Amino acid sequence: MSLHSGTVNTRAALRHLLKLLAQRRPVKSSTDDPITTELDRFGDYLQNICGVAPQTNARRCKDVGALLANCFGAEPLVLSPLSVAQIDAFVATLIPRLRPASLRAGCNSLRSYFRFRALLGESTDALSASLPRVADWRHATLPKALSDAQLAAFLKAFDCSNPVELRDYAIARCLLDLGLRGDEVAHLTLQSVDWRNGTLTIGTSKSKRVQQLPLPVPAGEAIARYQGL
Template sequence: MDTFFAELSSHLRPASLRVVGNSLRSYFRYRALLGESTAALVASLPRIADWRRTTLPKVLVDAELDAFLKAFDCTDPVGLRDYAIARCLLDLGLRGHEVTYLTLESVDWRSATLTISSTKSKRVQQLPLPVSTGEAIAQYLRRGRPQTVNRALFVRHRAPYDKPLGVPAIRNSMNRAFVRCGLRDRFCNTHVLRRTMATQLQRSGASVKEIADLLRHQSLDTANTYARVDLEGLRAVALPWPGSRP
């Protein structure tokens, strides 16, 4: 088994190796249900180290977040659009493709909710619409959104017109904001805003379950990484180092 995984490791990443290991464990459990002895095979499967969990999630601190939000020119239609997108990413933890599929009908102004219909779980979900997000979207609709027959909430301002804004364009607009506020050497893309939102929730007292629900994670394990951000809470439950003074 070691030779098999050593050969796989020459062309597979650790995440893919973990998938192979989990698949084999499931298969061996199935064979055990059929009456075969698979305990030795299960025991021989190596545990693949997950080095991603050795560091804290990279997020924006308060000063960096303030500089990032001020990097959008809200006197310009494109700046209004990009600022509204940034608020959706930051306040609601939306993914880039979820922003792309937002429509004018996604926003229920009376009940202050936002409907997400393109989640990774393929389920339609409703999220509360924060005041800051709603105000940014409203300003864009009133002063920035061009005349178009397209029902997408965020549309292109340059040719080809009447098209929704794609994920690469959303990513580029956030990267340009990072450049303008001097953070391009530390941050890029949109996922850092999602992680920042989750970290702020954890520091405000939200549980891992609440964070997972808002981020629309199907498994709590995915959101458990934010438990490592609570350094004060971890210090309270940490055991003394062996041999250290009490």
């Protein structure tokens, strides 16, 4: 490497260092309350070590500040006496007033803070583990179809020793064997079945037309058992 290229690299590194120093927050005076001092330290960690965006930094500091105010007030911040029960109680206060996405973001903020305190020598594994994993139902999808084992378990769940269960079993067979919608099954009557021709008449459908469908044997047997009561 030439002397010129080394000088250029050194200048670039110094410019980057000066930029970081300019961005650092001024040292707070000893009169600041413990929570403010702690949030400044946490914010510096997020900015200079984790490189999070300013908006995310502010949000995490706000969430952590709420926890610290709830658990410590003006007392010294020592996490070792902090219990899982206190974390659970704090999260319980958030559930009624936050949407799932906001609650999930708040728990992530607390996990980030516990990682920060772990770097300082605190034992925070139990505290991190106590935070709930909030489901994101917006990205959840239903299975396209039940497996054979799941279908078998579903059909075995009916106790066909009483009329109500026999009726429900016949409804379930119509849903499974014919692929009918719930509204179509709800409007079926015993008169809908043509036993001689082995068909089922659907009078209420999405297309507003009367349809005749072949009656599968399992569905027909289930309806016959219910009819024979």
